[in-house]
Amino acid sequence: MTKTLKTTIIGAGAWGTSLCFLLNRAGFECEVWSRRSEKSLAEVVKDADVIISAISMKGVMAVSQQLKEIGLKDKAIIVTATKGLDFETTKTPSQIWQDTFPNHAVVVLSGPNLSKEIKKALPAATVLASNDTEAAELVQSMFASDIFRVYVNNDPIGTELGGTLKNVMAIASGVCDGLNLGTNAKAALLTRALPEMIRVGTHLGASVETFFGLSGLGDLLATCDSPLSRNYQVGMGLSQGKSLDDILENLEGTAEGVNTATVLIKLASKEKIPVPISYQVYLLLKGKVSAAEAVENLMARELKEEFWYLEF
Ligand SMILES: NC(=O)c1ccc[n+]([C@@H]2O[C@H](COP(=O)([O-])OP(=O)(O)OC[C@H]3O[C@@H](n4cnc5c(N)ncnc54)[C@H](O)[C@@H]3O)[C@@H](O)[C@H]2O)c1
């Protein structure tokens, strides 16, 4: 039955084309739309049963408003695969989609999914999260294949925050490796990164457990240890003294952690959430500290007890 569902992917970047590859692998057809497509957005979404947004964060608000004007098919499911926070509102993509389409099921897709590995058909796993379990399970059945193991959960905010907040940590991790700080430092960074992500996530209504799953710890491990990650590449470049502009100009695709760091610091300052690692990443991105100074600042912080995510 699901094989007859019409599926449209919005965004023909690295992730949109990888998601199409995965659907095809599972035996599903889909249409990928970009601003360069011959067809209009209205043409590709008007009969779509499943609409997958794989655009970068900067386009989410505009595209969701465009789709609101166009109108979606009754009961169309919206799947959001973007990892970021909106600059103006600090909202997550799923919050934007759900606010725009209150009567439609919104499903978050997030996990340790580096697109270059996906396109080589290497095995991977992901999470589909929604308050609408039926919708999540339907999309699960569409993506599951011999190379893609798909789990579901009912914590969309936690699932997308795992994938979003780790991008900032991946920048820190690129710095750590670029400065050759060693394995001990890397282990300390990643171990302290997780409670920082949990602190933000739980403040925004996410469940702690979600951060120990694929979209939290899983994506943290993948992105913070892979030169394939664009966010990691940003950190690596900064540690080598390159300018952010220069790094971004030579980057293949989007490093969402750059924008996320700014939005996160705005949000964390307003809500008084301690985010020491992300704050040093933010200062580094803004050119206010050097990579070495960021490390010094983290090491010089007030001494405290280790645990747990409520401590900082
Ligand atoms: N590449 C990956 O490995 C990967 C994996 C998982 C999630 N993601 C997430 O998916 C999102 C996209 O990543 P990517 O790697 O494909 O980036 P990309 O830069 O390769 O592609 C982004 C796409 O978004 C489109 N876009 C941006 N603004 C738009 C607008 N206003 N209207 C229409 N289209 C617009 C661009 O044209 C481009 O095709 C990011 O949030 C990223 O974090 C990426």
Ligand SMILES: O=P(O)(O)OC[C@H](O)CO
């Ligand atoms: O290349 P990055 O850093 O955007 O990471 C891509 C995905 O988020 C990995 O899961």
